[in-house]
Amino acid sequence: MEKCGEGGFNDLPMAIDVAKLRLGFETDEGRAQELAKLAAVAKEWGMFLVTNHGIPEPVLRGVKDVVKSFFQLSLEEKKASLASYMSNENKEDGRNFLKAEDRPLVRVDRLTMKEARKLCDELLCALAEALSLERNVFLQKFEPSKESEVKVKVNYYPACPRPEQVLGLPAHSDGSGLTLLMQFESVAGLQVLKDMKWTTVSWPPDTLLLNFGDLLEIMSNGRLKSSWHRVMPPVGTDRTSIALFYNPPPHVEIEPVPIGDEDKSSIEEEYKKVVVGEYLHHLYSSRSLATSTAAIKQAITFAKA
Ligand SMILES: O=C(O)CCC(=O)C(=O)O
Numbered sequence: 001m002e003k004c005g006e007g008g009f010n011d012l013p014m015a016i017d018v019a020k021l022r023l024g025f026e027t028d029e030g031r032a033q034e035l036a037k038l039a040a041v042a043k044e045w046g047m048f049l050v051t052n053h054g055i056p057e058p059v060l061r062g063v064k065d066v067v068k069s070f071f072q073l074s075l076e077e078k079k080a081s082l083a084s085y086m087s088n089e090n091k092e093d094g095r096n097f098l099k100a101e102d103r104p105l106v107r108v109d110r111l112t113m114k115e116a117r118k119l120c121d122e123l124l125c126a127l128a129e130a131l132s133l134e135r136n137v138f139l140q141k142f143e144p145s146k147e148s149e150v151k152v153k154v155n156y157y158p159a160c161p162r163p164e165q166v167l168g169l170p171a172h173s174d175g176s177g178l179t180l181l182m183q184f185e186s187v188a189g190l191q192v193l194k195d196m197k198w199t200t201v202s203w204p205p206d207t208l209l210l211n212f213g214d215l216l217e218i219m220s221n222g223r224l225k226s227s228w229h230r231v232m233p234p235v236g237t238d239r240t241s242i243a244l245f246y247n248p249p250p251h252v253e254i255e256p257v258p259i260g261d262e263d264k265s266s267i268e269e270e271y272k273k274v275v276v277g278e279y280l281h282h283l284y285s286s287r288s289l290a291t292s293t294a295a296i297k298q299a300i301t302f303a304k305a
Pocket residue numbers: 153155169174181183189190229231241243
């Protein structure tokens with residue numbers, strides 16, 4: 001992947017300028033071009049960098065400050081401030097999730113969640129449009145006005161003295177619709193499997209990263225593929241990232257959306273209707289296989305016809 005060159009972030013092949021995607025962008029041509037770029041980047045990588053995302057800098061800084069102060073607490077204090085820190089229902093795949101509405105992130109995060117949801121909703125519409133589908137076709141499944149789920153996971157990767165012997169996070173695809181990621185400093189670590197090669201994502205400061213999860217792959221009938229990604233441990237410095245998993249509510253049934261303008265014969269894979277909660281249960285209970293390369297995206301066969 002290209003380094004951030006002199007021409008600025010928008011020269012990055014993976015970067016999408018959200019401002020240009022907004023309806024009413026000054027030139028329709030600019031918008032159409034950015035949508036075409038979105039379609040290409042989305043298909044190629046299963047993720048993209050988000051520039052001009054519109055989330056105010058103080059909001060993002062607020063989240064980082066809360067997370068940093070959380071990690072400075074003692075273990076006892078951490079447990080006390082996270083009501084469900086050790087509870088089983090809060091654990092998926094051995095990870096601890098915070099429901100967005102839970103403490104202690106509640107203070108700044110109400111605002112961040114609102115901004116993040118807005119951005120995810122906007123990007124779901126743009127993705128549908130990029131595939132020549134009706135704009136609301138993905139978004140409506142998230143029931144945005146009611147109970148779409150946002151779960152927040154903080155990933156803290158301590159600097160590693162023997163990076164060749166460990167992984168920060170083993171290879172996986174996300175069980176989400178979309179995952180919005182922010183990282184604290186521009187420390188390399190995230191890698192995506194592309195053309196069977198691990199490629200390090202060059203991720204400039206102030207950009208967010210949008211990653212497609214399995215649920216979007218199912219809804220788009222495989223036209224948008226969830227990425228297979230992993231995290232290498234940082235060397236010499238710690239790395240922290242925050243992942244916001246954006247999902248339709250667990251009871252919702254998702255199924256491949258009707259085909260748009262694109263030629264039906266170009267769509268190879270057929271997915272079937274699944275209940276979000278059932279798919280996620282399947283994904284997390286089969287996750288232990290995820291570290292073997294043979295298990296690449298095995299869980300999603302559950303949703304294939
Ligand atoms: O730390 C990152 O950059 C990615 C984290 C990730 O893939 C996840 O939390 O699912």
